[in-house]
Every structure is written in structure tokens, then in C-alpha cells.
Amino acid sequence: MDPLLQIEDLEVRFGTFHAVRGVSLTLARGEKLAIIGESGSGKSVTALSVMRLLDGAARTSGRIALQGAEVLDLPAPALRRLRGRQVAMVFQDPMTSLNPVFPVGRQIGDVLAAHTDLPRAARRARAVELLRQVGIREAERCLTLHPHELSGGMRQRVMIALAIACDPALLIADEPTTALDVTVQEQITRLLVDLCRARGIGLLFISHNLDLVGEFADRIAVMHEGRIVEIGEAAQVMGAPQAEYTRRLLAAIPRIGLPGEGRLPDTPVVLETRAVSRAYPRARSAVARLWDRRQVQALRPSDLQVHAGQVLGIVGESGSGKSTLARLLIGLDQPTGGNVLLQGASLKPRNRTERRALSRRIQLVFQGSQASLNPRKTIRRALSEAMQALPRPERRSPEALMALVRLDPGLLDRYPHQLSGGQRQRVGIARALATSPEILIADEPTSALDVSVQKEIIELLQSLQRDLGMTMIVISHDLGLIGTICDRVLVMRAGAIVETGEARQVLTHPATDYTRALLESLPKGLAGRARFASPA
């Protein structure tokens, strides 16, 4: 029997950039094939070219056959009928991939109207049925809701409902869970796998996460610089990788590796909070606030201690209050209740001088150094400006800072966009270290980076912390990262601390159901295959 999808010698160029270089693969009916790669590997471009969704600048050659149709040669009307009916796609970010101004029911109805001749009432009934199939309980109510009224997980379920509305033979999922929390990631992956299995849909799953696809994919293709470097059965690719690159990728995955031996030393507390809380007014405008005095509690009264020379990890899903807490700890925001104490003294800068003094002692490494470095200033200027808080004799040379984060000083006169993501994050760390702070707070320091680069940044942070004896707070949703570098862990959920303790204790013997659920939902690679062996 012919394969469902056959790609032969696919080449895609954008101007002089050669994005895909001779990719060939086949996907059988009902098969689950995963394409793995880092950013720029060509995995998404390959997926998008199957639906001919690349923009006009792309030059494509080769052959893509889908159920006998030559996709690259199809005229526009036939291509439109193919999209959505024979092949459909689920995108990465459910926040932006649904039309914000139409209710869910209308969006599903329009897809059905585009490909079937069902009358209006039948389309509505089918939409309700579809929403139930993707696990939305109040399907009738959901029809009238707009995307912004749904959570991220719900939106991705709606996106899946749209994709399977016309029973496609092939479903392409491009990083469908990357923008979601880890517990939601598990549910969505499970939903996709179960749906495809029940309906015999072929699944092309694009991801950067080997541990995630290792749990369910039949076969895995590993892409690097536009080529497939390895393709084979999941067990073989993950268990006995042939290509050097695959081995590197597998080794770089941050997995919970428990640091340290024995008891943590009892060092003094440098930073602590006493019943600190933060509430925001619900009403947006000042006028509406006159009669609407309701508040949103972003952080419930919380106590925490940060010990000198240790690494505290704050872990939580979106909306857990971890970033709010971080802003309070660094003095960027003021609590509405309670206190933050830095070495016993209340942390509340009263004027510019105090604010400067404070910023010398606590520094922050941001999530995306792309956005936090001024694009119009050279690295040298960015680092020099960061040292202005110091008296002149204490300032170090930018070269010395670059050496600290193991960057070539030759990069000093470049602009941020001329650096790679990893290099930029190193500059972000160098800038934070410019004032030799006592405490370094890193907010999702690796989440914008590729797996192999993540590993380098984690190692850098670890060695810096060891060598400089710095106190560090790492905020992340990634238990792998937290479990690799933290001495103590604090688990947050819905604006409250649910569990706190030594990392080893919390991650091996969690005391609360929530921490346990977080740990269980972590993708486990081949070890997690049992979970997907049968439908839930």
C-alpha cells in the first residue's frame, strides 16, 4: 500500500539561506512520526511545506505526495480543498493561533461549511460533538465563548477540534505543547495520541523535546541544519542512537540530577519574606475603581528564607505567582502586605540612592536576553552602563566580565542581534554580575534556548555560583533545570507556596499531591511509553 505521506528530496531556500536540504521521509496511515530538532534545524519548515504554508519568499523543490496528490504542483482551489480536509495542522501557540474576535462555535462552523455541505443546525451539532471529543465538558457553553475566555490548554483543545473537524488523514502538530504548562502538556499530548489512534489519523509531531516524543512516537527523525541525521524506530533512536548529533542532544536534556551529598550546611539567612503578599485591583480604569473595589490576589501571604551561598529554586506553572514573588524580592514591586527583609533590614528603597545601592546587591537575569538588551547599544556599552552604579575604582573592565562568562572579548563591539541566543544569555549574566551582587535572581534563564545551549548556560550558572559563593534564586517551570542546580526548592501554585524543602527531599519524596503530579507529568522518554500503551 502507498504511504500516506511521502516526501522526496525536499529542498527549501529563503534567499541565500538553505533551510531544508534534501529531506526524504514517509509516513504510513495511522503512524506517529516525530521530527526532532533545535531551532533552525528545518523541522518546522518541513512541516509547513507539507501544507504549502511557507510565505512567498520560500523556494521549494522536490516532491511531496499526500494520498496520491502532488502537493507542490496543486493549483490553488485543489490546495484549499486539501487543507483542512486531508491534512490539518495544530500550531505551537494557542494564544495567537485562534481568531480572537469570533466565538469558538462560529470558527468550527466555518471550517465545516468550507469542506462539507452540512446545514447550519447539523454543523452546530457536529461542533458540540467535536468539542466533547477533545475533552471539553461544557461543550454547549464553549460554543459561545471567545478564545480569550479560555485557558491555554482549552484553547489548544479547541485548535485540535478545528483540525480534526473534517476527519483529515494526516495531522501535523508543530510544537503543540511548548507554550503550555507541564501538566497541561501531558493532557494535550495524550489527547492527540488517543485521537489519532482511535481514528487512524497519521500524526506528524514536530518537537524539540526528545523525552516527550520518546513516550509515544512510532518513529523519530532527528533533524540538524536542514538534514535528517537519523531516522528510525523510537526505541532505537532514543536507546541506541547512531548519529553523533542525536547522542549530543540526548545528553543535553536537563533531567533531575540530584545535586550534593549529605545535609545542606546551615548558612545564615540573607533574604527572607514575612507574610509578604501582593494584590492588584480588578478594575482597569481609575474611574471604574471607584465602585469596583474587588482585588486579585496574585500572591497570598508567603514566608520564605534564602540561605547564603545556596541556590533556591522557585517552581510553578503559569499564574502560580512565581514572577510576582521575584519582582518583590528584587524590589521592583512593593508588597501590599508583609515585608521583604534583606539581611534583616526591610527592603524598600526610599529614594534613588537607596535604589541604586539595592540594585548593586541584588541582580536579575532575564528570560529572554533578546528583549532585555537594548538593540541599539553594543555589548561594551551595555556592560559599562551596568557598572555605573559602582564607584569608579571598583569598576571592572568589560573584558573581565566577558572572561567571567567565558565569552570572547572580541564580541564586545557587536550588537545584540549579531549574537546567538546562548551568547546573548551569557551577556545577560555578565551584566547582572557587573556590580558583584550578593544575590542573583534568574527568571527562567534557559526557557528561550535550545536544549544543547541550555546545558551550557546551566553549567555556567553552576560554576559561577560555586566560584563566587553567590546566593542564587532560580525561577522556572522546568523541574529538570530546578532539579539540576538547586539546593532548596519552593513549589508554588495559584499564588501560594504549597511545599518547600531541600531539593533532594522534595523531588524524591514530595509531600503534596500537586508536587507529585508535577513530577509525574514530566516527559520521561522511553521510560514513559507504558503511559501511552493504551488509551486512557
Add this chain to the structure above:
Amino acid sequence: MPVLTRLASALMVLLVVSAMIFALTRLGGVSPARLVLGADAPAESLATFEAEHGLDRPIVVQYLSWLRALPSEGFARSYVTGQSVNQRLAETLPLTLELVTLAFVLAVIGSIALGSASAYWENRWPDHTVRVLAMAALSVPGFWLGLLLMRWVGVQLAWLPPVGVIGWERGIWPHVSSLLLPALAIAIYYIGAMSRLMRASLIDVLGQDYTRTGVALGLPARTRYAYTLRNALPPFVSMAAMSYGYMFGWAVIVEMVFNLPGVANALLTAIFQRDYPMIQAIVLLITLVFVLASTAADLIQRALNPRLAA
């Protein structure tokens, strides 16, 4: 609730503006009595005139009594002509409203069509053509364009009446066609400006992830256009609403050029004659149009964008 808040604030704006207009027209320094009765009029006849028209009272009292009379009696009589302002407005306002509304409809339809063509064929020849036309429309003065249109379409081709207005009693088409040229003279500037905004807004929406989702789901072109347009409209609606108000300013020139007996023409006459009750009435009406248009724009925005309604 948000709708009520919005209407209440619109009413506040109207009150504040009416007070300002009232104050401004009274602070001119020269008594209307002097203007009406002439430079040689004796002091006692001036005083009699002022007492008759209540001009001797404090300005706050004058304002409040003017405001109180507004709902029941409408505007007062003109000092200059003795004619009822209400009646004068009833004669002139409908024509201007028709003219401006027609211009507005032309501007909206024209700019959505041209802006969409520009955005869908971004940086190809339709886009370049529209860009050049828009630049021309923005830089040519409206009255000059009006004269050109009058000469070319009205006189040489004789497709449309060149000047004046034909009454409703001669039929709908003759009436509308007689307003078409002046309306076009007003609309062209706004077609230029608003089509650029429409283009920018649509290009932004076309680059969004949800537009790609629509393509990936195989939605037909018409549905996709409806999806993108609805998302691109909000900034356009704000600008269109403001433009509706500005068009009354343009109407002053265009009514003169095309010799139309509209309210803008009446306003000019009133200003020359220092006919305060008339100026007040017309300026207040134009303010009302502005406030109504921006309120309507806000309500339309809410309907278009469910995230604002929350």
C-alpha cells in the same frame, strides 16, 4: 454598564463644551447690541436692547437660562436677522448632514476597498498605484479638486450637475447626484488617509498566526477576508469617527465652492455678522456630531472586539 458609563461621559463632554462656547462668544468685548444697533446708537437704546435679550445679567445666569430653554424651546432668535435660529437650522442642517454623510460613506467604502487591495497585493503594482493615488489625494487641496471636478465632470462631460442642489421632489437620484461632486471633493482626502491606515492594519493582521490557521484549515477566500477585516477594523473605526466630525470643517469650503445653502455656509455668514445665538447653535451641533461619532465608534469597537467588552 460600560455603555451607560460611556453615554454619561459623552453627556459631560457636551456640557463642558457648551459652557466653553457660551463663554467664548460672550467674551468678545463688543456687545451684540452695538453690532445690531450700529456705532451711533445712544447708550439707553443699547441698555434697552441688552435688557430685552437678557444680556445684562451675569454670564453664568445667561448660560443656565439658555441651557434650561434648550430642551423645550430650542435655540433663541438671532439678534441680527430676527429670524428664529431653530428655523434657520431646520432649513440648512439637513443638506449639510446629507452632504457629509454621503462623503463619509464614499470615504469608508473607497478606503476599505483600496486599502484591502493594497494590503493583499503588498508591494506589487496595485499597492504602488494606490500609494501614489493616496499621496495625490492627501496633497491636493479640496476646493481646488472641487473646481476641477466641477469643470471636468460637471461641465465638460456633463455627467453630474456642476453646482447647486436639486430638491428631493425631483426624485432621489437627481438629488443624490447633485450632491455627489461636492461629497467627492470632501471624501477624496479621507480616502487617501484612511486607505493607508486600512492597509497598515490589514498587513498587521495578515501576518498574525490566526490568519495562517485560517489558510491551514482550508477556509475559502471570502471567509478569510471576513476574518481578517473584522480584526483590522478597530483602528480604522476610530479614525473614521473622527473624520466624520472633521468633514464638517471641509463642508465650509465645499459649500461655498459648490454654492450649497448648507449649515456651514450659514455659519460663515453668522461669524461675519457676529450673530452669537447662531454661532453657538451651529458650533454646539458640530460638537454634538463629534461626540456622537466618537461614542458610536467606541460602541462599535466593543462589538467588534469581545476583549474590550469584558
